[in-house]
Amino acid sequence: MAGKKVPSKQVSITPGVGKLIEKAEDDRVKTAWHRFLEQQPQCGFGLLGVCCKNCTMGPCRIDPFGVGPTKGVCGADADTIVARNIVRMIAAGAAGHSDHSRDVVHVFKGVAEGKFRDYKLTDVEKLKELAKILGVETEGKSENEIALEVAHILEMEFGKQDEEPVRLLAATAPKKRIKIWEKLGVLPRAIDREICLSMHRTHIGCDADPASLLLHGVRTALADGWCGSMMATYLSDILFGTPKPIKSLANLGVLKEDMVNIIVHGHNPILSMKIAEVAQSEEMQKLAEQYGAKGINVAGMCCTGNEVLSRMGVQVAGNFLMQELAIITGAVEAVIVDYQCLMPSLVDVASCYHTKIITTEPKARIPGAIHVEFDPEKADEIAKEIIKIAIENYKNRVPAKVYIPEHKMELVAGFSVEAILEALGGTLEPLIKALKDGTIKGIVGIVGCNNPRVKQNYGHVTLAKELIKRDILVVGTGCWGIAAAMHGLLTPEAAEMAGPGLKAVCEALGIPPCLHMGSCVDCSRILLVLSALANALNVDISDLPVAGSAPEWMSEKAVAIGTYFVASGVFTHLGVIPPVLGSQKVTKLLTDDIEDLLGGKFYVETDPVKAAETIYNVIIEKRKKLGWPV
Amino acid sequence: MPTFSGSNMEKLTIYINPEKCTGCRACEIACAVEHSMSKNLFGAIFEKPTPKPRLQVVVADFFNVPMRCQHCEDAPCMEACPTGAISRTKEGFVVLNANKCIGCLMCVMACPFGHPKFEPEYKAVIKCDSCVDRVREGKEPACVEACPTRALKFGTLGEILEEVRKEKAESLISGLKSQGMVYMKPVSESKKKEDLVRPMDLYLAYSNVVWY
Ligand code: SF4
Ligand code: SF4
Ligand code: SF4
Ligand code: SF4
Numbered sequence: 001m002a003g004k005k006v007p008s009k010q011v012s013i014t015p016g017v018g019k020l021i022e023k024a025e026d027d028r029v030k031t032a033w034h035r036f037l038e039q040q041p042q043c044g045f046g047l048l049g050v051c052c053k054n055c056t057m058g059p060c061r062i063d064p065f066g067v068g069p070t071k072g073v074c075g076a077d078a079d080t081i082v083a084r085n086i087v088r089m090i091a092a093g094a095a096g097h098s099d100h101s102r103d104v105v106h107v108f109k110g111v112a113e114g115k116f117r118d119y120k121l122t123d124v125e126k127l128k129e130l131a132k133i134l135g136v137e138t139e140g141k142s143e144n145e146i147a148l149e150v151a152h153i154l155e156m157e158f159g160k161q162d163e164e165p166v167r168l169l170a171a172t173a174p175k176k177r178i179k180i181w182e183k184l185g186v187l188p189r190a191i192d193r194e195i196c197l198s199m200h201r202t203h204i205g206c207d208a209d210p211a212s213l214l215l216h217g218v219r220t221a222l223a224d225g226w227c228g229s230m231m232a233t234y235l236s237d238i239l240f241g242t243p244k245p246i247k248s249l250a251n252l253g254v255l256k257e258d259m260v261n262i263i264v265h266g267h268n269p270i271l272s273m274k275i276a277e278v279a280q281s282e283e284m285q286k287l288a289e290q291y292g293a294k295g296i297n298v299a300g301m302c303c304t305g306n307e308v309l310s311r312m313g314v315q316v317a318g319n320f321l322m323q324e325l326a327i328i329t330g331a332v333e334a335v336i337v338d339y340q341c342l343m344p345s346l347v348d349v350a351s352c353y354h355t356k357i358i359t360t361e362p363k364a365r366i367p368g369a370i371h372v373e374f375d376p377e378k379a380d381e382i383a384k385e386i387i388k389i390a391i392e393n394y395k396n397r398v399p400a401k402v403y404i405p406e407h408k409m410e411l412v413a414g415f416s417v418e419a420i421l422e423a424l425g426g427t428l429e430p431l432i433k434a435l436k437d438g439t440i441k442g443i444v445g446i447v448g449c450n451n452p453r454v455k456q457n458y459g460h461v462t463l464a465k466e467l468i469k470r471d472i473l474v475v476g477t478g479c480w481g482i483a484a485a486m487h488g489l490l491t492p493e494a495a496e497m498a499g500p501g502l503k504a505v506c507e508a509l510g511i512p513p514c515l516h517m518g519s520c521v522d523c524s525r526i527l528l529v530l531s532a533l534a535n536a537l538n539v540d541i542s543d544l545p546v547a548g549s550a551p552e553w554m555s556e557k558a559v560a561i562g563t564y565f566v567a568s569g570v571f572t573h574l575g576v577i578p579p580v581l582g583s584q585k586v587t588k589l590l591t592d593d594i595e596d597l598l599g600g601k602f603y604v605e606t607d608p609v610k611a612a613e614t615i616y617n618v619i620i621e622k623r624k625k626l627g628w629p630v
Numbered sequence: 631m632p633t634f635s636g637s638n639m640e641k642l643t644i645y646i647n648p649e650k651c652t653g654c655r656a657c658e659i660a661c662a663v664e665h666s667m668s669k670n671l672f673g674a675i676f677e678k679p680t681p682k683p684r685l686q687v688v689v690a691d692f693f694n695v696p697m698r699c700q701h702c703e704d705a706p707c708m709e710a711c712p713t714g715a716i717s718r719t720k721e722g723f724v725v726l727n728a729n730k731c732i733g734c735l736m737c738v739m740a741c742p743f744g745h746p747k748f749e750p751e752y753k754a755v756i757k758c759d760s761c762v763d764r765v766r767e768g769k770e771p772a773c774v775e776a777c778p779t780r781a782l783k784f785g786t787l788g789e790i791l792e793e794v795r796k797e798k799a800e801s802l803i804s805g806l807k808s809q810g811m812v813y814m815k816p817v818s819e820s821k822k823k824e825d826l827v828r829p830m831d832l833y834l835a836y837s838n839v840v841w842y
Contacts, residue, residue: 041656041660041775041776043654043656043659043778044656044659044660044663044671045655045659047671047672048671048675061655063655063658064659064662064675065658065659065662065674065675065680065681065682065683066680066682067658067662067682067683067686068655068658577672581672581675582675584676
């Protein structure tokens, strides 16, 4: 491997990462950072979003410097092309979340029908609550009957053909918001329909008006946030239990030298919860011992990691950019993946060690991986089969190639809305009081991925630290949650880093200043908190002293999340420049004009310290408008 | 940093290989950004006057050719300029000082490659300076660094000739190599089935439409 060396000490702040990048270079393995270097310099047309390949007269690109073409073959200009591209990103992101949700509905329905016997309805309380908000009569019905009726309604959310807004959104979003969306004509009617319409509108020769295109992007994103993702969260909670505060550990140090290490990676809890559960069984542990290991150690990665962490306390090995590094430790027997955010390179990296990559979903296969297709009807059996592959692979581990960094950090995760309410003593009142009197200045939701453009986890951690210092409570999901965990922000002791107001609140309640709310589909939990606060105060979400941020985002799912946050009235910071700057009109629409329509807007700033300052100022402005002390 | 000392082989130059150019125009963007105030894409696109590229990818027959200044040894543009706006750096690059340019276009007419270009927004001529600042920092010119296919190469004449010679030699023997051995004829000759569609056929199918 000839290639550029990665400055291992500069690309991440997370302990252990640099050492493993160096090990990768010694072992002649490339990581995402190496490939990122090879891609430099990256295509300017793509970075600006002015490249269109929606038909074969193209690819067309607009010259940002005005020397070359200003229009595509069909006549589309930079504004149209940029808007179309971003709407397609939103559609892809919404499709990812919502198709995940479809899988959960499928299992939920199968359980209600008594077909999938390896799963059960764990949180019946929550099922009843969901039934209630959807208007399903529960009196005199069995759990399964209620669940089946709920499943029928939720299934329809994907593909119903009437003009009524999706029911989950109508049931959970604040009334004031729904009015605004209605007036703008952006109430989503069915998840698949809005995604399909996004693709239709952006087809050659359809919608060319950037404003109209972006409004449909908003509609698609709303279908994701308040319906697709929301559904995944509700149903996963019902199936696997609503998260409660739970202690665990994070970082690569959770891998064990003398155990069979299995990593569950991806996004869907349906399989990973099973793996975590079955791996604990005596049968599997015994088998591992037969192969000379002390037992089985399941560790999480990315959002599948978040799902099993917040429900079972399974330790997390790292976030997005650390997936290859886990294999490079030489101590991982198998990486079991479902879908989303899996680097195809896992297979290349694994080929240099003994690790087996196991794909489990027909929609996400990787050439060179072992494929064991998952079937919820035979969940336990398949989970066993997969775990066996890992155990049998233990003997192939090469001790000389093993290096596990010792770093790991304590954490408390599992702050679902219910758990937050419980910590507050059953009502939002204490939180509202603290917000009103300025003990806590505001709430910021931080979410999202890693991106090699940003020093890994520097954006996530710096922004969170800067905010809690200013008495702002931080909540969040996704790879941010893991970053915060690895840097000690999810411990009650982290209250030391908070401002005096937040510190006092955290100490009184025994909670960390940064609350881990789950995986990236669980951003819906943040929406629910905002909705509850707005309703309790009888204001709109856009009046609340809150903000959102994605400091290191990279995926299309993050574009969908950012857009539904903005559409819900939240001031939303992005730490990575989105591919829209090629159109001044679209840039202005998203970072300025949209505020008049929806109350939220995008704000782009690559420096997290400056971003924290601005977010703080926005929150103070909102407080002033509410007449609250600043 | 090798300076242009008179020994030809030390002359810094760019080698253009149209066979490798995909026409992505990454070189043009990189050039414009390099000649902007902010030297960064996201800053550059908002600048006034708009930064402009100093090279242009031109379509010629079946090829894309990134056309740029050749920094001629005996530069006609420099000879033609009445105000002395064009001069030569110690590395041997032919550069233009826009402050001295009166826009008479003598250089434009003198250049055999059609390189210097009058830029109305600047009210002056612009031309390639071979990114002399970057070269002095030990880097390649921006267009060369940006080219994903290495259709542009930068180095001393000696280095480039060396590489070109090697490439040409490779292609010379490639016909021989494909038979398995250089001197020996294969024992049995199976007739290779002809490909149904060859890229060249496609080109020819389009070639009666003269687009360029
Ligand atoms: S849709 Fe228009 S701009 Fe896009 S590739 Fe086709 S012709 Fe070009
Ligand atoms: S501008 Fe033209 S004449 Fe002048 S040095 Fe360049 S190629 Fe030669
Ligand atoms: S146009 Fe400018 S640079 Fe060219 S010859 Fe005239 S004065 Fe010299
Ligand atoms: S960057 Fe290279 S391949 Fe692309 S247009 Fe320029 S010379 Fe051709």
